[in-house]
Amino acid sequence: MGRRKRLGLRAPTVVDLVAFDPQSDQYVLVMTQQEPFDGSEAEFQDVQEKINAYLYYVTEGQLDAQHPDARDRGVRIHLDHYEPLPPDLEELVAFARESLAPHGIDFSLGRVEPPETET
Numbered sequence: 712m713g714r715r716k717r718l719g720l721r722a723p724t725v726v727d728l729v730a731f732d733p734q735s736d737q738y739v740l741v742m743t744q745q746e747p748f749d750g751s752e753a754e755f756q757d758v759q760e761k762i763n764a765y766l767y768y769v770t771e772g773q774l775d776a777q778h779p780d781a782r783d784r785g786v787r788i789h790l791d792h793y794e795p796l797p798p799d800l801e802e803l804v805a806f807a808r809e810s811l812a813p814h815g816i817d818f819s820l821g822r823v824e825p826p827e828t829e830t
Contacts, residue, residue: 719745723760726768729778737785737817738778740765744792745826748800755799762788762807769816787817793825 718727720742728741742761748754765788768774774781788811796804808818 719743720754720758720761721746723757724764726765729774731778731780731784732787735785735787737787738774738781739787739789740768740774741789741791743823744790744794748792748794748797750797750799755803758800759803762803762811766811766814766816770814785817786815787819789819789821791821791823793823796820 718725726740727743730739730741731737732739742758742765769786774786788807790804804818804820811818
C-alpha cells in the first residue's frame with residue numbers, strides 16, 4: 712500500500728489542490744485546514760510558508776507548466792477552513808491579500824465542513 716501525500720496547512724510545501732473556476736475565469740490554488748487550529752507560532756509559520764510556496768508556484772511558472780490553460784488567466788489562492796481563523800492568521804491573511812495583489816493574485820477564504828476522522 713502506498714503512502715498518502717500529506718496535505719493541508721501543516722504541509723507547507725505541498726499544493727493541496729489546483730482547480731479552474733469558470734465563473735471568475737481564475738485558476739484557484741486551494742489550501743485546506745485538515746486539523747484544528749492551535750494558535751502556535753509553528754502553525755503561523757506553516758501557513759506563512761504555504762502562502763509563500765503558492766506564490767512561488769505561480770511566479771516561477773510552475774502553474775503554467777503543469778496547467779498550460781492557466782496562461783493569461785487570473786489566479787486566486789483560497790483557504791478552506793472549518794474553524795474561525797485565530798487572530799494572528801486573520802492578520803496574516805490581510806497581509807497576504809495586500810502582498811499578492813501586485814502579482815495579480817487574489818486571496819479568498821471559505822468555510823467548509825470539518826474533515827471526517829478515521830475510526
